[in-house]
Amino acid sequence: MDLHRKVRYGMVGGGPGSFIGKVHRMAANLDGLMELTAGAFSSDPRKSKKMGRELGIANERVYGSYQQMARREASLPEDERIDVVSVTVPNNLHYDVCKVFIEAGIHVICDKPMTNTIEEAEKLCRLVDEHDTIFALTHNYSGYPMVKEARALVENGKLGTLRKVVVEYPQGWLSGSVEDDDIWRLDPNVAGVSSAVADIGTHAEHLVRYITGATLKELFADIHTFGEGRELEDDASILVHYEDGLRGILYVSQVAIGEENALKIRLYGDEAALEWRQENPNYLRLKYPDKPEEIYKRGNDYLSDAASYNNRVPAGHPEGFIEAFANVYSNVAEVITARRSGDAPNELALDFPTVEDGARGVHFIHKAIESGKKAKWIAMDYNPPGSNAKNP
Structure with missing residues (x-):
């Protein structure tokens, strides 16, 4: 097994015309630690194939659905399949896509908000624990x-x-x-x-x-x-x-x-x-x-x-949105590489939002909307199911 290779990632969503998909790819590519190897870029298989060709991905690694992608990638030898999937679909699909890949033994980088319901968010917390998955949420502003x-x-x-x-x-x-x-x-x-x-x-x-x-x-x-x-x-x-x-x-x-x-x-x-x-x-x-x-x-x-x-x-040369976004991706890549080699990751690389952050964010959204509808103060006491998302 090549311990020095780049981290292989796949993408679900991010097809033609997707702003956020393009941002995720730029972020993943910036530091040369990751390579895009597979994708299900659209629910339309033809559009997915077209996007795969434009991105230079082997035809057999471009899929017509995320379910097919998870099954196929998980069946490949460990040194061929993707290490992590980037989830860039609309909110209502986040839970289903993340669940499928976590259960397939593939790490996840998901766009925010993590899910549409608190129940789904807590289920993901439990799945991450159960499958010992590295899970990152792209609250990219924390990357500045x-x-x-x-x-x-x-x-x-x-x-x-x-x-x-x-x-x-x-x-x-x-x-x-x-x-x-x-x-x-x-x-x-x-x-x-x-x-x-x-x-x-x-x-x-x-x-x-x-x-x-x-x-x-x-x-x-x-x-x-x-x-x-x-x-x-x-x-x-x-x-x-x-x-x-x-x-x-x-x-x-x-x-x-x-x-x-x-x-x-x-x-x-x-x-x-x-x-x-x-x-x-x-x-x-x-x-x-x-x-x-x-x-x-x-x-x-x-x-x-x-x-x-x-x-x-160096100072005086501005860094901005893509670089901050890339810090999430690069830190995740370092943690995945450390886990693969059996080493402890640099503590500073563990600094990225996790599934627990995602659950707290979903809880905040729902309670804010509840407060707005009821015109009253809402208690925010909340502890999502424990997660080992930062465990190398």
């Missing part, structure tokens, strides 16, 4: 080096006791007249119970959880749909209370005219505050009550080990 630096600063007590967090993710892509019937994120049969909260609110919630390590205690959500005739919300403002006293505001919108992907977090402690903006991701601002503001810059030697480990080029 300066987000990892923010986490390190909080862990080291730089901000003191945390008091307030304000996280926002406004977009404007649904602010005008659109053909809603053609947008699956607005279809409850595909997207589930939510549009804005599931699509971008879950990123904002995970960003706070990743940086602070705080556990949600309760929330109160104002959920609204501005687009006439839409069945799912396109705007949400949520008050959040965390354990240990941290309080916050989480605001997301898909109808904020002029906004693109303006994810931003401001975190206030009793000694200092920090601010990070996704659209200018190479800088992290630290603010104090009694001295000038500090700006931490990506790529410098004074940063934490985690920030440096997930950095590629």
Whole structure:
């Protein structure tokens, strides 16, 4: 068995015209640790074959369905089959696709939200445990080096006791007249119970959880749909209370005219505050009550080990969305390679969102929508079934 080969991955979804499928492939390819070997790129076998040819994949490794792909890949010798599958289909298929590949003994990298229901999310947690699977969720914003630096600063007590967090993710892509019937994120049969909260609110919630390590205690959500005739919300403002006293505001919108992907977090402690903006991701601002503001810059030697480990080029050369996405893929690839060789992985490579993060995100989505419908505070006490997803 070749212990030094690239990690072989397959893809389900990501066919012609898929934005997110292309992003996943760019991320997987960036560091040269992985190679795309198989795929079921569309539910239409002809489209899947066409995509496979365009990507240079052997015809016999391009499949007409994900079920066929899982069966066939699992039947191949260990040194030929894929190690991991990338799941880039719409939300309603996440559970079924992940389940099939986990049961086939193949690791999983899944787009978010992990599933459409809490029950499905918890089933995946149990399956990951049962089959000893490496499972990663592409909350890619946690892959930015300066987000990892923010986490390190909080862990080291730089901000003191945390008091307030304000996280926002406004977009404007649904602010005008659109053909809603053609947008699956607005279809409850595909997207589930939510549009804005599931699509971008879950990123904002995970960003706070990743940086602070705080556990949600309760929330109160104002959920609204501005687009006439839409069945799912396109705007949400949520008050959040965390354990240990941290309080916050989480605001997301898909109808904020002029906004693109303006994810931003401001975190206030009793000694200092920090601010990070996704659209200018190479800088992290630290603010104090009694001295000038500090700006931490990506790529410098004074940063934490985690920030440096997930950095590629010297300071002054911008890194962005694809590089952050690639950090999830590269870390997973390192853990898979370590497991295959029987070695312990680098602890820094274990830093990627897991199936437990996915279950917490799905729980957040459902409770936010419940709160919005009932106009009341909802308790958030939740512990998903235990997972060994980070176990090498």
